[in-house]
Amino acid sequence: MHSRHLPLLLSALIGATAFAGAPGKVPLAVEYPKPLFAGTPRPISLANLEPAGAKRPDILVSAESKLLSRGKKVTSSDSLPVIGELSFITDGDKTGIDGAYVELGPNTQWVQVDLGASAKIDAVAVWHFHSQARVYHDVVVQISDDPEFKKGVKTIFNNDDDNSSKLGKGGDKSYVETNHGRVLPADGASGRYVRLYSNGNTSDELNHYCEIEVFGVAK
Amino acid sequence: MPHALLRCLPLALLAAAALWLRTHELARRPMHADEANQGVKTGELVEAGRYAFDPRDHHGPTLYYLGAAVATLRGQATLAALDETTLRLVPALAGALAVPLLVLLARRREPGGPGLSEPAALAAGAFLALAPPAVYYSRYFIQETLLATGALAVAVALRCWWRSGRTRWAVAAGTGLGLMQATKASTPLFVAAAAIAVLLTRAAARPASPRPGRDLLAGVGAAAVTAALLYSSFGTHWAGLRDALSVYLHALLRFGAEAPPTGHEKPWGYYLQLLGWSRAGGLLWHQAALSALALAGLAVAARRRDPLLRGCAVYGLLILAAFSAFPYKTPWHAVHFAAPAALLAGLALDALACRRAGPVLAAAAALLVGLSLWQQTRLVAFLRPADGRNPWAYVHSSSDVLKFRPLAEAARAARPGEPIRVISEEYWPLPWYLRGLPDVGYWTEAPPDCEGALVIASLAQAEAVRARLRRPARESFVGLRPGFLCVVFHPEP
DSSP: OOGGGHHHHHHHHHHHHHHHHSTTEEEOOOOOOOOOOOSSOOOOOOTTSOOTTOOOOOOEEETTOEEOOTTOEEEESSSSOSBSOGGGGGSSOOOOSTTSOEEEOSSSEEEEEEEEEEEEEEEEEEEOOOSSOOBBSSOEEEEESOTTOSSSOEEEEEOOTTOTTSSOOOOOOOOBOOTTOEEEEEEEEEEEEEEEEEOOBSSOSOEEESEEEEEEEEO | OOHHHHHHHHHHHHHHHHHHHHHTTTTSSOOOHHHHHHHHHHHHHHHHOOOOOOTTTOOOSHHHHHHHHHHHHTTOOSTTTOOHHHHHHHHHHHHHHHHHHHHHHHBOSSTTSSSBOHHHHHHHHHHHHHOHHHHHHHTSSSSHHHHHHHHHHHHHHHHHHHHHOOHHHHHHHHHHHHHHHTTOTTHHHHHHHHHHHHHHHHTTOOOSOSOHHHHHHHHHHHHHHHHHHHHTTTTTOTHHHHHHHHHHHHHHHHHSTTSOOOSOBOOTTHHHHHHSEEEETTEEEEOHHHHHHHHHHHHHHHHSOOHHHHHHHHHHHHHHHHHHHSSBOOGGGGHHHHHHHHHHHHHHHHHHHTSTTHHHHHHHHHHHHHHHHHHHHIIIIIISTTOTTOTTSTTOOOGGGGGHHHHHHHHHHHSTTSOEEEEOSOOTTHHHHTTTOSSEEEESSOOSOOOOSEEEEEHHHHHHHHHHOOSOEEEEEEEEETTEEEEEEEEOO
């Protein structure tokens, strides 16, 4: 066998094994917007970063999983954003262009999507801002049935490595925003509300969201 | 209250407001790379008492000497002790001084004489006090505001000399000109524009001085002595005089037709857009109200036979044309259009006030323009002073840079014997933020030994640094400016 076929064969084997180990699971289909980076891109090849534009590994979800968040109500710690509206977060427009994102104030801020009813959540996808290479600080994503997030809280992502947002220290890696945003597995966590925190970014002290998508199965 | 004091009260209040706008929360905005670089240079002057003019990468000495003077007054004797407020007080005080200078330049001294009525001159001063570029760059440790205020001071002194004929005013104007030249080598551009403006508008007139040639010589002498004192570091670095001339050769090599692009080339209409409006990231930035009134003032200046106001209009247009024609453009040059625009806007109000029901209309127009300027200045200088969308925050450091110092201090405390390494092709303003810390080194490429208490690397250098680290390290990201990220390596305990 020619050696150039080896990686292909290995990939197929790994893929087949993954599917064999997860009966009834299918790769989550997420629609990605066009990249918005302008100018000469800087080389990004870090161990804990995916290169700009590269596709992350598929997240396997149940076959019945669907988008639950479109058009759902969003609340926030900053109830009156200066730029954009909270409804932009679940309106399906993730292009990231001017007029397609909401800008929240400085320091730790959160947005919360109310799914309307408790659901079994497979994944949460978030696009903060992807027209410039930037990293959002202290990104924490939680799921709960309690709108106040005081009980029954499951944290599915936390990259606040110094606990500066006082939500507990997290071990997840930071990442540079791209048009692929970040799709986070929720492993079937149960909850009606999804809350996302952030604490500014490497370009300014503000917090932005283009879109949040919550995938799962309604109960 | 005596009548004279009462007459000065509006100008005093205006100057106080201008000073507050220029000094309130001066340290809040992170340091721009240029401010940081000049801050470190000022720190060296404060600490070692030495300064040598560098014709390649720096402007003239005035800013540094004034910074050192303010530092002495505030009891800051080392680079480590210097702070943002000390440095920015220099342009802030100069920017505040520009407001009464403009009013003094513009106001009519005798009935029927050249200039604006008292209310119109005060309105012009208020517009300058509130103008976004004037406020923003008065809070910014670079040369531009000093230069603009110097030009106004020279103009006021020249007007006094023209009217009184006293040689001391010619010497004062010359001293101001010398300070301008010692601030920035672009001063001849302003002198040429002013000379053309005077020739075009006052060709037939004669100054009151019986011996204008002698006064001119006295002025030129004062300018030469002042500039020479500063460029020679007060007689301690005579090579500075040679370098003060060679700066034009360096400029030719840097900006000449054969020179490579600097990265700051912009279309000719760049400044017109700054004077008008632009939209970025959902925010509207504008000066359109002031510019519209200034355009009306320009039309009035063309019709009114007032050599002072016509001269100021010609000067403003020439400066705008010259900066627009030059491909190298940065927003701080727009400071030089603020005073002429404010004066022309005042002229429009002056003309409007002469009409029936004019005073009310003029007051309303002044109020509207003033409110529009305040709304923009609040946004530009106080709400979003380092925002990447702010057209005046040019290639500005992001607020994240404020995190470097605490990170470095914590790292030094945890590993006292180890260095702090900054490995990045661009690293300003970090030398400012890490000032006073021992064992801080800077590399543009990863050195063979990358170990340290804290290693700050640009994205481009991060992979090479990671490969050379022998100990495991936790990584985090801190921004230097929008789009330029640093990876911070914290060695694991």
